């Protein structure tokens with residue numbers, strides 16, 4: 001006695017989600033097919049819609065449905081200041097502090113040896129082109145203060161030093177091991193304000 | 201600065217999954233749209249395929265792609281023995297013990313006041329029709345020994361007593377508070393073997 005093939009396929013497909021093991025995939029499949037079939041249909045449509053509409057901003061690499069994201073397309077932002085973050089959620093946290101009016105570059109990742117992610121998985125060429133396009137004078141490294149974020153900052157520093165740019169790092173006002181996503185806006189604003197020059 | 205609408209819709213749609221809060225929905229959406237777009241496509245297709253192919257067995261109510269599931273369509277099974285379980289995974293656990301050769305009825309749910317699930321959410325009419333169709337002489341209640349499973353067994357007992365059926369309950373060989381899905385096959389076989397008559 002086995003599951004019907006379409007149910008097994010669904011359970012397998014749900015395992016693609018981060019943090020979902022066999023038991024929770026099975027629970028999710030039962031839920032979608034028994035308790036919330038309308039929700040299941042909405043989920044399939046939302047995936048399809050996002051897959052066909054979501055692109056990356058040509059300038060900052062974050063998710064965007066248009067060629068340029070809203071921040072990059074805003075002429076009011078300071079053009080000489082470029083803040084590099086790991087993920088879109090980090091950019092959103094910084095925006096919430098209302099203490100930064102420059103532009104961003106979103107790595108959409110980090111260096112994480114345990115997950116098999118190295119510097120080669122980062123869009124470093126695109127970042128170098130952007131940072132050296134002649135408009136930027138200061139690059140603020142705002143990767144997390146985790147081991148992965150620090151390793152990522154090191155890679156960025158190596159990439160961008162000695163290029164005539166001022167390189168700064170947001171201040172370690174964040175707790176050690178902390179992630180931008182989980183910090184309160186006041187602490188994050190302070191860390192931005194106290195950003196410091198990077199010494200070799 | 202906000203997420204693109206299609207990304208926000210995807211995050212919202214992922215919240216339909218049991219146990220997925222705002223932060224993990226966001227992490228899942230990033231993962232699907234950045235790290236594993238092929239997995240995202242497979243997931244959407246698997247949902248659509250399951251939604252269009254998965255039905256319920258007309259006889260035992262479990263998931264099935266055909267009118268009758270494999271167990272109900274098997275003429276070798278004892279027709280006079282009907283085992284009632286909460287979920288398909290429970291039926292699969294019992295099948296793995298190879299100690300039961302009767303048929304099943306799958307409730308696809310349980311009584312769970314905390315989740316707002318009452319006896320009215322169970323397919324009791326369909327179950328009564330099945331149990332009283334003249335072929336069944338013994339009904340084995342094999343709901344979990346959790347508070348919800350015991351409440352469900354009570355509802356089933358009330359429904360089926362005084363109808364000329366022998367009502368039995370699998371033995372409490374399972375640990376108290378235990379769920380069928382997580383028990384070893386030997387213990388579950390013992391619990392089936394020691395099933396006892398239900399006294400009013």
Ligand SMILES: [Zn+2]
Pocket residue numbers: 057058059060061062068069070071072073
């Ligand atoms: Zn942009």
Ligand SMILES: [Zn+2]
Pocket residue numbers: 257258259260261262268269270271272273
């Ligand atoms: Zn069946």
